[in-house]
Amino acid sequence: MLAADAVTKRFAKGDSAIVALRELSLDIAEGSFVTVVGRSGCGKSTLLNMLAGLTPPSAGEIRYRDHRLSGPDTQIGYLTQHDTLMPWRDVLRNVEMPLEIRGVASAERRSVATELVQRVGLGGFEKHYPRELSGGMRRRAGLARMLAGSPETLLMDEPFGALDAQLRTELQLELLRLWQGSGQTVVFVTHDIEEALLLGDRVVVLGRVGRILLDREIALARPRSADELRVDPEFVALHGELSTALKRESPAGEERS
Incomplete structure (x- = not known):
């Protein structure tokens, strides 16, 4: 479905270049939920930007x-990690935006957006502006807007990282509910091992400049509960395996070329 074939990414810095990724290869199967976990600075966001076609x-x-x-x-x-809702549009008009860009008729896009707002738990907040919403509500609105375009593939860059633990758990479960049975492909970046195991059916652990430290299929039964997983021996073993892989890698730093 989606593949990175020996990709390298350099960014100019003065007279030299900073290497963010070096010869990374990764294949993403259609309909899969792949979580990518790694330390800050290992190139996770750079990889997503390239998979999105935003950065060559x-x-x-x-x-x-x-x-x-x-x-x-x-x-x-x-x-993305950061809130990109249009501040001058209310929730409903933000969610409508992908359909509006495609030229979908007003009545149809309003119907689709209204349904999505309900699905992500924002019913009653259709006319609220981003400044009037909590962080979690803005994340829900952003998720609805992404889904409005009916994309085959969803790329998500630590979307719940800034939220408190309880709200993060709620949105993780909401995302799984929306994904299951949709046939959509998901690549979800996180720095949290527990989140990676809760969501993914495959976890890829990245080290410096995108070196793949571990690529592991996750056979934990769905639906998954964070509270139940924490005492599941298989989960505990997987968590230890991923944690060990990350600990063997020195903290990421700039690599020049």
Whole structure:
């Protein structure tokens, strides 16, 4: 479905270049939920930006459905770390935006947006502006807006990282509910091992400059409960395996070329 083929990404800095990723190869199967976990600075966000077609690789290529990805694709939705809701639009009009860009008729896009707002638990807040919402509500609105375009693939960059533990758990379960049975492909970046195991059916652990430290299929039964998983021997073993892989890697730092 989505593939990175020996991709390298360099950013110019003065007379030299900072290497964010070096010769990373990764294949994402259609319909899978892949979580990518790693220390800050290992290139996780850079990888997502390339998979979204927003940043071209310095070397190698990104392929989507076996075609070279040379720019953004409407079949790939992207929920970034930061809130990107339009402050001058209320919740409903924010969610409508992908449909409006596509030229969908007003009545149809209003119907689709209204249904999505209900699905993410924001019923009654359709006319509220982003400044009037809590952080968790803005995350829900952003998720609804991404889903409005009916993308085949969802890229998510630590979308719940800034939320408190209880709210993060609620939105994790909400995301799984929306994903299961949809056929959509998800690549979810996080620095939290527990979140990676709760959500993913495959976990990829990244080290410095995108070196793959571990690529592990997760066979934990669904639906998954965070409280129940914490005392599950299989979960405990997997958590230890991922934690050990990360501990063997020195903290990420700049690599120059």
